[in-house]
Amino acid sequence: MSTHIRQLHARRIWDSRGRPTVEVDVILDDGTLGRGIAPAGASTGTHESVELRDGGSEQGGWGVSRAIANVNHEIAPALSGRDAMDQRALDELLIALDGTANKSRLGGNALIATSMAVLQAAANARRLPLWRHLAGEASVTLPLPEIQIFGGGAHAGRRIDLQDLMVMPIGAHSMQEALAMVADVYRTAGELMADSGRRAGVADEGGWWPDFSNNEEALQMLTRSIDKAGYRHGEVMISLDIAASEFGGGGIYRPGLEGRSYPREEWIAVLLDWIAKYPILSIEDPLAEDDTEGMIAFTKAVGRRVQIIGDDYLVTHAARVREASAVKACNAALIKPNQAGTISETFDALQTAKECGFSTIVSARSGESEDVMISHLSVGWNAGQLKVGSFARSERMAKWNELLRIEEALGSAAGYTGRSALPV
Numbered sequence: 001m002s003t004h005i006r007q008l009h010a011r012r013i014w015d016s017r018g019r020p021t022v023e024v025d026v027i028l029d030d031g032t033l034g035r036g037i038a039p040a041g042a043s044t045g046t047h048e049s050v051e052l053r054d055g056g057s058e059q060g061g062w063g064v065s066r067a068i069a070n071v072n073h074e075i076a077p078a079l080s081g082r083d084a085m086d087q088r089a090l091d092e093l094l095i096a097l098d099g100t101a102n103k104s105r106l107g108g109n110a111l112i113a114t115s116m117a118v119l120q121a122a123a124n125a126r127r128l129p130l131w132r133h134l135a136g137e138a139s140v141t142l143p144l145p146e147i148q149i150f151g152g153g154a155h156a157g158r159r160i161d162l163q164d165l166m167v168m169p170i171g172a173h174s175m176q177e178a179l180a181m182v183a184d185v186y187r188t189a190g191e192l193m194a195d196s197g198r199r200a201g202v203a204d205e206g207g208w209w210p211d212f213s214n215n216e217e218a219l220q221m222l223t224r225s226i227d228k229a230g231y232r233h234g235e236v237m238i239s240l241d242i243a244a245s246e247f248g249g250g251g252i253y254r255p256g257l258e259g260r261s262y263p264r265e266e267w268i269a270v271l272l273d274w275i276a277k278y279p280i281l282s283i284e285d286p287l288a289e290d291d292t293e294g295m296i297a298f299t300k301a302v303g304r305r306v307q308i309i310g311d312d313y314l315v316t317h318a319a320r321v322r323e324a325s326a327v328k329a330c331n332a333a334l335i336k337p338n339q340a341g342t343i344s345e346t347f348d349a350l351q352t353a354k355e356c357g358f359s360t361i362v363s364a365r366s367g368e369s370e371d372v373m374i375s376h377l378s379v380g381w382n383a384g385q386l387k388v389g390s391f392a393r394s395e396r397m398a399k400w401n402e403l404l405r406i407e408e409a410l411g412s413a414a415g416y417t418g419r420s421a422l423p424v
């Protein structure tokens with residue numbers, strides 16, 4: 001059976017925000033189909049791969065017709081006849097074909113959808129689930145999930161400054177149990193919001209709308225939700241994505257809800273105060289993407305107590321991970337395939353992070369689809385953790401539910417990572 005690429009075709013589909021995105025189908029000589037769908041961020045890092053949008057007035061400028069034309073007219077002829085089993089060679093070809101450092105010519109969205117489609121086609125041709133195709137004979141574990149309860153920042157019209165208020169079910173013993181625990185917390189949070197007359201629907205990733213008058217109120221409500229759901233802090237802990245680049249830069253932080261600006265030292269003091277008061281075990285992008293000095297100072301202050309994740313700070317880039325490790329600017333790497341632009345570069349960032357002793361968290365974007373590839377990446381690459389958004393809306397639930405199917409397929413071999421996924 002030949003696994004060479006016979007046909008490669010891109011089409012426009014629609015993401016979870018109702019915006020256009022790129023879907024690529026790869027068909028191999030043996031008839032196997034592989035499909036990839038580009039996700040899209042809202043709070044994007046300056047250094048991530050460029051998402052090619054049409055601009056102009058149509059569809060608010062979000063159109064992807066140029067990215068799609070690039071797949072159909074440039075990428076398809078270049079990849080035609082190549083072996084889908086050789087992911088790295090094909091990714092290198094995509095990178096060379098684009099020819100820019102940030103994938104701005106053909107578009108990071110065109111490249112990642114193609115790279116994902118090739119990977120899925122290779123797994124399908126072997127008639128293996130993707131996680132098994134990636135892991136080979138190695139044993140795998142189910143990831144510790146980080147699941148959003150309240151959504152804020154760029155995902156909620158900046159209603160509060162904090163972007164993701166999440167929980168991590170560290171005390172669970174299986175994925176089934178982990179998700180059931182989170183379901184309790186999510187439901188309880190919704191009830192508490194309703195009781196206080198503040199239940200106003202959900203934000204972009206399905207977390208409850210953050211109808212709070214300051215950021216700390218959100219932390220109080222999240223802690224109350226965990227307690228009221230009946231969980232102790234050894235069982236369910238808090239994970240925050242501050243996404244500080246959205247309101248900070250140049251060493252100054254201006255969270256809109258706090259009504260004042262903070263020099264970096266004072267912003268760090270605010271974060272340290274929250275860590276002391278609430279059961280926080282993980283913090284993402286606590287300082288802005290340009291504030292290496294702040295990241296180092298923060299990591300020095302709490303690095304042994306809290307997982308400190310670089311997202312906008314590392315942009316799934318192996319060299320940036322290495323630099324961050326050398327100066328001790330964080331201790332964990334968020335891994336988003338579309339930040340890197342190809343599957344091979346995503347894997348390299350993850351491997352580099354592991355070699356540096358960082359923990360790794362495979363992550364969705366705020367703009368998502370029914371695609372469940374990241375669930376498979378988190379297991380097949382033994383990432384240890386997975387971040388997908390909240391516990392509502394099917395573009396999120398599809399990914400959590402896929403983990404349950406993988407857990408069932410693994411049977412008695414299934415292990416749940418739990419607290420050991422964390423570097424602290």
Ligand code: PGA
Nearest residue numbers: 040041042043044365366
């Ligand atoms: P984004 O947010 O997908 O909107 O960038 C997710 C995150 O910051 O982790």
Ligand code: ZN
Nearest residue numbers: 241243284311
């Ligand atoms: Zn983030």
